[in-house]
Amino acid sequence: MPDYDSWSGELFDSLAFEVNPGWISPRRRGVGGAEESLMELDVRTLYVALMVATLWSAIMVGAANLGNQAAPGVWRWVLAYLMLTASWGLVALRGHAPNWLTVLTPNLLIFSACALIHSAIVVVLGSYRRLQLTWSITLAGSLAFTLCFPFVEFWALICINSFTVGCILLNVSTVLLQGAKRSAAPARCTLGLWLGMGGVMMMVRLVNGVLNRPIDLMPNGWPQVLILLIALTIVLGSVFGFALMSREEMLLELNRRATFDALTCAYNRHAFDPVGQAALARLAREGGAVSVLMLDLDHFKQINDSYGHATGDVVLQTVTTRFQDHLRAGDVLARYGGEEFCVLLPATPLHDALDVAERLRLAIAGQPVMAEQRQLIVTVSIGVASTATNGVFSDLIARADSGLYAAKAAGRNCVHVETTFS
Numbered sequence: 225m226p227d228y229d230s231w232s233g234e235l236f237d238s239l240a241f242e243v244n245p246g247w248i249s250p251r252r253r254g255v256g257g258a259e260e261s262l263m264e265l266d267v268r269t270l271y272v273a274l275m276v277a278t279l280w281s282a283i284m285v286g287a288a289n290l291g292n293q294a295a296p297g298v299w300r301w302v303l304a305y306l307m308l309t310a311s312w313g314l315v316a317l318r319g320h321a322p323n324w325l326t327v328l329t330p331n332l333l334i335f336s337a338c339a340l341i342h343s344a345i346v347v348v349l350g351s352y353r354r355l356q357l358t359w360s361i362t363l364a365g366s367l368a369f370t371l372c373f374p375f376v377e378f379w380a381l382i383c384i385n386s387f388t389v390g391c392i393l394l395n396v397s398t399v400l401l402q403g404a405k406r407s408a409a410p411a412r413c414t415l416g417l418w419l420g421m422g423g424v425m426m427m428v429r430l431v432n433g434v435l436n437r438p439i440d441l442m443p444n445g446w447p448q449v450l451i452l453l454i455a456l457t458i459v460l461g462s463v464f465g466f467a468l469m470s471r472e473e474m475l476l477e478l479n480r481r482a483t484f485d486a487l488t489c490a491y492n493r494h495a496f497d498p499v500g501q502a503a504l505a506r507l508a509r510e511g512g513a514v515s516v517l518m519l520d521l522d523h524f525k526q527i528n529d530s531y532g533h534a535t536g537d538v539v540l541q542t543v544t545t546r547f548q549d550h551l552r553a554g555d556v557l558a559r560y561g562g563e564e565f566c567v568l569l570p571a572t573p574l575h576d577a578l579d580v581a582e583r584l585r586l587a588i589a590g591q592p593v594m595a596e597q598r599q600l601i602v603t604v605s606i607g608v609a610s611t612a613t614n615g616v617f618s619d620l621i622a623r624a625d626s627g628l629y630a631a632k633a634a635g636r637n638c639v640h641v642e643t644t645f646s
């Protein structure tokens with residue numbers, strides 16, 4: 225029968241925490257009482273592992289985008305990872321090559337690589353938010369590191385590195401997390417959290433550096449091992465996060481293009497028809513009425529012919545904005561054809577729809593449109609149709625359309641009701 229009590233007693237007895245100058249390292253007494261480190265992982269080996277992981281990631285991401293149309297921002301990401309690869313490689317040479325090569329150069333490379341990662345991400349997101357701040361932090365960190373390098377101790381350089389990288393990662397993380405709908409963009413949010421975790425880790429490293437002041441260029445204690453293991457996880461997790469986020473943003477963009485008109489950002493006809501049909505279906509359950517307005521700019525061809533298509537485009541955009549400004553939140557505006565628009569007014573009976581139509585007509589005719597430093601008088605003709613029964617949406621549209629033709633025939637810049645009730 226084994227003597228568990230004495231066995232566990234010996235085990236705990238053999239464990240001890242040694243306080244090194246700066247680093248706490250769990251150790252145990254081995255055979256003959258000699259002390260052995262419990263942390264088998266060697267820091268230099270971990271730097272080599274980081275180098276291999278970043279290089280492998282850069283090659284994989286680059287290869288996946290060769291020959292195809294590369295995803296936006298991907299080459300910046302690859303370049304950033306190649307810079308990180310070089311910097312880990314140089315760090316692994318510490319003690320075997322001059323310090324300017326193994327301390328100064330890799331740190332400057334790491335700062336620039338982090339800024340490049342931010343710039344790759346903003347290219348994917350299509351908005352350059354907070355990139356200037358990242359480049360300013362990079363510049364300030366690089367200057368501080370270069371100026372301090374010949375004079376200060378190693379722990380102070382660790383602190384400059386941790387603060388600079390931590391600030392950049394937290395800044396990128398904010399860009400990713402702010403304004404992202406968690407349900408619509410899970411990959412973006414995950415990458416944001418991942419990089420945020422990296423930022424927090426660097427701040428912890430900064431505090432550890434200030435408190436423990438390591439003097440060794442290659443400190444082999446467990447805090448450093450832990451930091452490098454987390455860094456390895458973040459390097460690999462971020463590259464997957466970036467690839468998934470690129471795909472996610474591409475799908476969201478395709479969805480946007482399939483739903484909204486590129487020029488005016490109003491709904492397009494393809495997306496609008498199902499919305500209208502759903503509003504009619506709700507009539508059967510909830511009662512009330514649904515109305516539709518068909519709007520067409522008058523003599524729009526003359527604007528194009530006299531001032532050019534670019535001016536015509538500005539007119540279409542301005543008119544769309546004015547329509548939207550005069551509609552309620554639940555109303556749906558669509559660009560139905562060239563200069564033809566359609567508005568769905570849910571829960572709106574005919575007399576209210578007529579008020580809305582008149583309001584929209586006046587919103588256009590009452591104030592000239594500014595387009596390329598010209599004041600243009602624009603008017604709109606409007607056909608109105610309403611229904612209280614769940615029918616086919618295209619029938620309602622057809623009735624509003626014939627109201628529009630009647631308005632054009634009546635001299636334009638007016639509202640005409642199609643009174644045939646379905």
Ligand SMILES: Nc1nc2c(ncn2[C@@H]2O[C@H](COP(=O)(O)OP(=O)(O)OP(=O)(O)O)[C@@H](O)[C@H]2O)c(=O)[nH]1
Pocket residue numbers: 487520521522523524525526528532533534535536537540561562563632636
């Ligand atoms: N600038 C611009 N013009 C467009 C666009 N789509 C269609 N158009 C133009 O809109 C004009 C429509 O002309 P018509 O159908 O004759 O209508 P209209 O001149 O408004 O005449 P009425 O509707 O009878 O008052 C054509 O010149 C099209 O080229 C667009 O996206 N941008």
